[in-house]
Amino acid sequence: xxxxxxxxxxxxxxxxxxxxxxxxxxxxxxxxxxxxxxxxxxxxxxxxxxxxxxxxxxxxxxxxxxxxxxxxxxxxxxxxxxxxxxxxxxxxxxxxxxxxxxxxxxxxxxxxxxxxxxxxxxxxxxxxxxxxxxxxxxxxxxxxxxxxxxxxxxxxxxxxxxxxxxxxxxxxxxxxxxxxxxxxxxxxxxxxxxxxxxxxxxxxxxxxxxxxxxxxxxxxxxxxxxxxxxxxxxxxxxxxxxxxxxxxxxxxxxxxxxxxxxxxxxxxxxxxxxxxxxxxxxxxxxxxxxx
Numbered sequence: 309x310x311x312x313x314x315x316x317x318x319x320x321x322x323x324x325x326x327x328x329x330x331x332x333x334x335x336x337x338x339x340x341x342x343x344x345x346x347x348x349x350x351x352x353x354x355x356x357x358x359x360x361x362x363x364x365x366x367x368x369x370x371x372x373x374x375x376x377x378x379x380x381x382x383x384x385x386x387x388x389x390x391x392x393x394x395x396x397x398x399x400x401x402x403x404x405x406x407x408x409x410x411x412x413x414x415x416x417x418x419x420x421x422x423x424x425x426x427x428x429x430x431x432x433x434x435x436x437x438x439x440x441x442x443x444x445x446x447x448x449x450x451x452x453x454x455x456x457x458x459x460x461x462x463x464x465x466x467x468x469x470x471x472x473x474x475x476x477x478x479x480x481x482x483x484x485x486x487x488x489x490x491x492x493x494x495x496x497x498x499x500x501x502x503x504x505x506x507x508x509x510x511x512x513x514x515x516x517x518x519x520x521x522x523x524x525x526x527x528x529x530x531x532x533x534x535x536x537x538x539x540x541x542x543x544x545x546x547x548x549x550x551x552x553x554x555x556x557x558x559x560x561x562x563x564x565x566x567x568x569x570x571x572x573x574x575x576x577x578x579x580x581x582x583x584x585x586x587x588x589x590x591x592x593x594x595x596x597x598x599x
Contacts, residue, residue: 310564311335311369314391318510319371323527326591331527333371333389333508334381339573340563341368342451342549344419344427350400362397363417365429365449366390367559371508373529374489384489386496387508387529391562394429394448408587409511409528415448426452434556447552448559454546454571503534508590524594530587538579547572 312335319333343366351359368390374383394415395401404410415431429449434441499506508529515523549570551559560568 310562311338311340314369314562315371315389318391319389319508319527322510322512322525322593323591326525326527326593328527328591330375331373331590332376332381333373333387334383336370336372336386338564339370341370342366342449343368344417344451346419347400350397360397360399362395362400363419364396364400365394365415365417365427367392367563372492373508374492382489384492384495385506386492386499387506388532389508392557392559394431408530408584409509409526416445424453426450431557433552433554436555443556446554448554448557449552450550451547451572452550454548499531503537505532505534506530507532522594524592526592526594527590528587529590531585533583533585535581535583540576540578543575543577545575547575 315333315335323329323331343364345364345366347362347364349359350362351357368388371387371389372381372383373385373387374381376382391411393404393410393412394417395404395412396415396417398414401412401414404412413431415429418426418428418430420427427449428447428451430445431448432443433446433448434443498504506529508527510525511528512522512525515521549572551565551568551570553560553568559565
């Protein structure tokens with residue numbers, strides 16, 4: 309329910325306000341993906357050319373996009389939605405927000421400088437909103453390894469053992485009836501083999517006359533393509549994510565986590581290149597003087 313509400317707030321409700329009441333985004337499951345990334349060189353493909361280095365921490369939800377047909381949700385494509393993104397580069401924050409609508413916030417993102425160290429995110433937060441409340445920089449996310457006693461954690465040597473262990477940890481999901489469109493399977497398989505991760509975002513800019521409204525809004529989709537995979541490792545070693553609880557960042561509530569400390573299911577370490585493609589407008593609001 310929490311992830312469904314998140315999709316309703318940031319994707320489906322804006323779509324309905326833009327006049328598209330049929331397109332809907334639904335979470336595929338209750339799983340949330342957390343990534344910490346070191347982007348050694350981020351640059352544009354066209355002049356003027358320059359690059360920046362950045363570190364990012366992102367919380368992802370895998371959604372399926374489709375339409376309601378006679379009480380049945382007909383899914384025709386997948387799309388990753390990123391409600392929280394933290395980055396330590398101002399140019400990367402501005403470009404991501406202005407071009408793609410990424411909700412990026414400036415933060416100090418640390419990627420475990422030494423083995424056994426935690427991954428952390430420190431950013432500007434507000435504990436509780438009020439006239440006398442001051443925004444301060446605090447620790448928001450801490451991802452740390454969990455010490456395991458011998459025999460508590462199984463050693464996994466084969467792909468079959470890894471898959472079996474992962475499936476045993478899957479929670480039982482309960483969804484409305486979903487019917488995949490014939491195009492759904494084809495596009496999902498094609499994207500998988502091409503290294504594409506379709507994404508969806510709400511791009512919006514606050515109005516100067518009425519600060520409670522947007523002067524422009526659009527739900528857009530675009531592709532993030534993974535290229536030149538150089539290495540990849542998978543581990544079931546236990547980690548836990550500790551989430552700071554601040555009214556400005558209601559991550560625990562938004563994602564429906566049972567508490568402020570969340571265990572991981574599986575972790576991966578990858579080295580690759582990635583490319584963000586041009587976007588596709590699903591619906592927009594604010595062109596030609598529309599309000």
